Amino acid sequence: MAVIGLTGNIGSGKTTVCHMLAKRGCLCLNADVLGHSVSEPGGEAYQQLRNSFGAEYFSEDGRLLRPRMAELVFNNQCELARLNGIIHPAVRRVLCQKIAAAQAEQPDRVVVVEAALLVEADYLPLLDQLWLVWADDDVRLARVMARDKLSQEQALARMNNQMAQAEKAKYARYIVHNNRGRKELADELQNVWQQFIAENSFQEE
Ligand code: ATP
Numbered sequence: 001m002a003v004i005g006l007t008g009n010i011g012s013g014k015t016t017v018c019h020m021l022a023k024r025g026c027l028c029l030n031a032d033v034l035g036h037s038v039s040e041p042g043g044e045a046y047q048q049l050r051n052s053f054g055a056e057y058f059s060e061d062g063r064l065l066r067p068r069m070a071e072l073v074f075n076n077q078c079e080l081a082r083l084n085g086i087i088h089p090a091v092r093r094v095l096c097q098k099i100a101a102a103q104a105e106q107p108d109r110v111v112v113v114e115a116a117l118l119v120e121a122d123y124l125p126l127l128d129q130l131w132l133v134w135a136d137d138d139v140r141l142a143r144v145m146a147r148d149k150l151s152q153e154q155a156l157a158r159m160n161n162q163m164a165q166a167e168k169a170k171y172a173r174y175i176v177h178n179n180r181g182r183k184e185l186a187d188e189l190q191n192v193w194q195q196f197i198a199e200n201s202f203q204e205e
Contacts, residue, residue: 001103002200003111003126007118008133009162011140011147011155013178013185017133018114020189027102031091031115031123038090039064045090052086088121095126119168131192132172134165139179 006021008014018028038045041062050058057065057072073080095113102111115123118130135143137159144155169175174192178185 001107001109001111002128002196003099003113004196005118005123005127005130006112006114006133007116007130007168007172008135008176008178009116009140009165009168010158011144012133012135012165013143013176014114014116014133016182016185017131017176017178017189018112020186021110021112024193026110026112027106028112028114029095029098031095031113031118034091034094035087038087038094043090044094045086048086048090049083052082084121088117088123092123092126095123099126116162119171120163124171129173130168130171131174131176132165132168133176133178134169135178 004021004026006014006018008017015030018030022028037043039049040046046064049064053069053072057069059065069083073083099111099113102109113123113127115121118124118127124130140159141152141155144150144158145152148155150158174196176185176192177188
């Protein structure tokens with residue numbers, strides 16, 4: 001079984017590609033969703049978060065106060081590093097468990113791990129290969145403004161906060177180009193998938 005990491009910068013189309021790969025039978029795991037669940041009560045990172053940040057970042061019923069935490073880490077690299085230093089190792093541990101369980105249950109099923117930060121947050125050792133979804137800056141800007149109802153300035157602030165796509169491309173086995181419409185993306189993904197299948201000698205189901 002192969003474990004593919006699917007990354008790309010904001011608005012590139014990772015989630016859209018993941019949905020297409022799920023339709024091909026891949027098991028898709030989203031590291032951002034796992035990041036959320038590990039910080040819920042009983043989650044892998046919960047107690048460590050409480051110990052590190054204190055009860056004032058949790059509601060009376062024990063839930064992480066996400067807006068308060070976001071306020072703390074916004075534009076504060078030290079606090080952001082403290083938060084990420086707890087969340088990412090916990091997500092990596094949970095991912096390892098989920099990948100092992102998938103491997104035991106369906107050894108031939110391809111697993112896809114989706115996240116914007118696979119390179120930056122040290123997820124590469126968990127993966128067999130990385131795919132990068134690439135869309136040019138102007139395309140991503142338009143998509144993010146439309147999807148998140150942001151001004152140009154707000155969208156650019158989010159985009160400029162990320163590692164450059166060209167830098168991520170150095171780690172990628174395949175680049176999925178997504179500058180055009182959904183039909184073109186489906187065709188592009190079909191090409192990449194065929195190469196992947198051929199290189200890994202899988203039998204397509
Ligand atoms: P983020 O990192 O912000 O979560 P993402 O990389 O997962 O973003 P998506 O959410 O898949 O990106 O796509 C961003 C927006 O662009 C969505 O509204 C999606 O529907 C749209 N989109 C993505 N690809 C295409 C495409 N080929 N044609 C038209 N719209 C697209």
